[in-house]
Amino acid sequence: MSASTVSLKAGRARRNGSLLEYVVIAVIVALVLLFSIFVPGFATLGNLRVIASNSAALVILSCGMGMVIISRGLDLSLIATMVAGATVFALASGAGFSWPLALAVALLAVGAIGFINGWLIAYVEIAAMLATLASAMVVTGFFRYVVLGGEYLLLLPNTNPAVLFFSGDIVPGLSAPVALMIVALLLTGILLRYTTFGRITYAMGDNFQAARLTGLPVRTTTLAIYIYAAVMALLAGLVTSASSGTVDFRTVTNGTLLFEVILVVVLGGIPLRGGRGGMRNIFVGAALIAVLRNGMTLVDLTTQTQDVLKGLVLIIAIATDNYFNPRDTETDTVGDL
Amino acid sequence: MLPKTTKKTLPKIVSALALCASVAVCAGSARADSNIAGKKVIFVPISMGITLTEAWARGMKQHAAIYGYNVDVRDAHFNTGAMSELLAKAISDKPDVLVVHNPTVQLLARQIKQAESEGIKVLQINLQSNQPSTAFVGANWERIGREIAEDIVKECGKGSGKSGEVAIIPGQLTAADSVIMNEAAFKVFAAHPEIKVVSNQASDWEPEKARQITATVLQQHPNLCAIFGHWDVHTMGAGKAVKDAHLEDKVIVYATGGGDDKTCQAVEDKILDRVWSYDADGQGRDAGTVIDILLQGGVAADHTMLKIESPMKIIKAGPTYSPNLCFKL
Numbered sequence: 001m002s003a004s005t006v007s008l009k010a011g012r013a014r015r016n017g018s019l020l021e022y023v024v025i026a027v028i029v030a031l032v033l034l035f036s037i038f039v040p041g042f043a044t045l046g047n048l049r050v051i052a053s054n055s056a057a058l059v060i061l062s063c064g065m066g067m068v069i070i071s072r073g074l075d076l077s078l079i080a081t082m083v084a085g086a087t088v089f090a091l092a093s094g095a096g097f098s099w100p101l102a103l104a105v106a107l108l109a110v111g112a113i114g115f116i117n118g119w120l121i122a123y124v125e126i127a128a129m130l131a132t133l134a135s136a137m138v139v140t141g142f143f144r145y146v147v148l149g150g151e152y153l154l155l156l157p158n159t160n161p162a163v164l165f166f167s168g169d170i171v172p173g174l175s176a177p178v179a180l181m182i183v184a185l186l187l188t189g190i191l192l193r194y195t196t197f198g199r200i201t202y203a204m205g206d207n208f209q210a211a212r213l214t215g216l217p218v219r220t221t222t223l224a225i226y227i228y229a230a231v232m233a234l235l236a237g238l239v240t241s242a243s244s245g246t247v248d249f250r251t252v253t254n255g256t257l258l259f260e261v262i263l264v265v266v267l268g269g270i271p272l273r274g275g276r277g278g279m280r281n282i283f284v285g286a287a288l289i290a291v292l293r294n295g296m297t298l299v300d301l302t303t304q305t306q307d308v309l310k311g312l313v314l315i316i317a318i319a320t321d322n323y324f325n326p327r328d329t330e331t332d333t334v335g336d337l
Numbered sequence: 338m339l340p341k342t343t344k345k346t347l348p349k350i351v352s353a354l355a356l357c358a359s360v361a362v363c364a365g366s367a368r369a370d371s372n373i374a375g376k377k378v379i380f381v382p383i384s385m386g387i388t389l390t391e392a393w394a395r396g397m398k399q400h401a402a403i404y405g406y407n408v409d410v411r412d413a414h415f416n417t418g419a420m421s422e423l424l425a426k427a428i429s430d431k432p433d434v435l436v437v438h439n440p441t442v443q444l445l446a447r448q449i450k451q452a453e454s455e456g457i458k459v460l461q462i463n464l465q466s467n468q469p470s471t472a473f474v475g476a477n478w479e480r481i482g483r484e485i486a487e488d489i490v491k492e493c494g495k496g497s498g499k500s501g502e503v504a505i506i507p508g509q510l511t512a513a514d515s516v517i518m519n520e521a522a523f524k525v526f527a528a529h530p531e532i533k534v535v536s537n538q539a540s541d542w543e544p545e546k547a548r549q550i551t552a553t554v555l556q557q558h559p560n561l562c563a564i565f566g567h568w569d570v571h572t573m574g575a576g577k578a579v580k581d582a583h584l585e586d587k588v589i590v591y592a593t594g595g596g597d598d599k600t601c602q603a604v605e606d607k608i609l610d611r612v613w614s615y616d617a618d619g620q621g622r623d624a625g626t627v628i629d630i631l632l633q634g635g636v637a638a639d640h641t642m643l644k645i646e647s648p649m650k651i652i653k654a655g656p657t658y659s660p661n662l663c664f665k666l
Binding site: 039040041042044046047050053054144148150151152153155157158167240243244245246248250251253254293294297298300301302303304 | 384385386387414415416510535536537538539540541542543544545546547548549550552553554556557558570573574577581599602606608
């Protein structure tokens, strides 16, 4: 295959990726119009704030997952890491540590999880899906039985520093969780777009073997990517635990949050085989899920019906993704999902 | 089988056994002479690691220690698939009594029937299946649903000057407690058209999901009068949303629960306003007592289900409040 054919093909795939994004944007606009006309209370500033605040943790998690998927990886331990990080922070601050020290301890703990994930994938060469699935089980089991003594729930006192910080506004009208969500989006976007680390991440996702053969530090970059995802998970964990006043391990075992994170990334237009996409895609995917979830709650659909509709949306998104970004010998390589 | 006077004598037996148990527990490791030593009891809860099931297991084990029988706990970890498998294994182990905590009214019905047909006495605890068995110990969910609904009518209904808008947050729509409480509550609300249920969405027992639902509903219904959460743990998430919206003095947050110290803390922090507690600690003792009776051969005279209803405590701020209303594991 000539260089010009490859370049043509890559260009077409990029255009197709954008096409999916435009389709999703069109669906968001249609849903917003529909809900604004037919659902009382949807088109209000207060509801917009609720949509943003309810999506904060989801978007922060999606920043981590987005970066991992762009590098052609997958992190199924993200929610386990999120809850584990929130647990460490809650226990450390409960034990009398100052909040910066508690945060440092929690960062070390999630950093260790991210490092182990990255090491298993980059050095032991276990497929990302299997390595992170196993580490999710180890982390959940370890924290539940060794750290919490079998408990599922950790209730946070009102004096918990995370509860105090995330309950307030940074500036009037801008709550702390929403501010953190914006910071996560900007930081991830800058890292991906303007740093060498980001360019290597795209190169790994585009063609891992080529990136490796050209001498790019793919192993250390993989370590850094999974550590970054774990740090994002910790931030999301602090937002979630502070807003509900609990650290809840059932989010890992029973919840649909991991499913929603993958949904956001794929819907936004980041293909599961990596190499493309950015924070704009995360924003678009999260906007669709947030609007859909908010509208369905306002019209009082049961949780089960909401899950069915979200599942249908995911199937359609993956099928559309497959159609626009078909697998072929160029993209279907070792480590692919 | 107990004689025909069972209905009169059973409460006395239960009281006597409870008294014996409490004396023995207080006295330390005193052990009763009995012919039930060495018998096998298997307890299959929805999940350990929550105060409710931990308190029940503790109560049952205290009784087992007195009489010298064994209580084996098989934890399903909130996994209904695993629960069916654990129950199948428990039935094949042929215990003398099987204690089952039903996640839904239907899920374990066939297996409960199978266990009973194989001569295993099944005690259902707190959440009842569609399938009756030898005994049930637990809350009267119909009564809780009705009483909370009546209280909501009093606080939000005609003459209260409030909107009458109510949000219900069940755990799961098919869970036994949610099914019965919703049925009882809607029956009360049907007679009071001024009460409008504006949302009835399950939280899957998760506080964060309950918080998100409540935050959204409060936007659409800023004059919401009451929230009826079906479990105190997930309702704390809803209470947190009410507090974040600075509506804690306007919206009354109702819940039900086992009544541990965290519930009292939530009432003190104004996260929950009124909690109908079925006292999980007391339920553990009731379950232990019923197991003692079943192991000694007691069943209801007419072979219907032996039912022990848990006494209720209403925990709310005000002159009747005391932290002693809650227990600590």
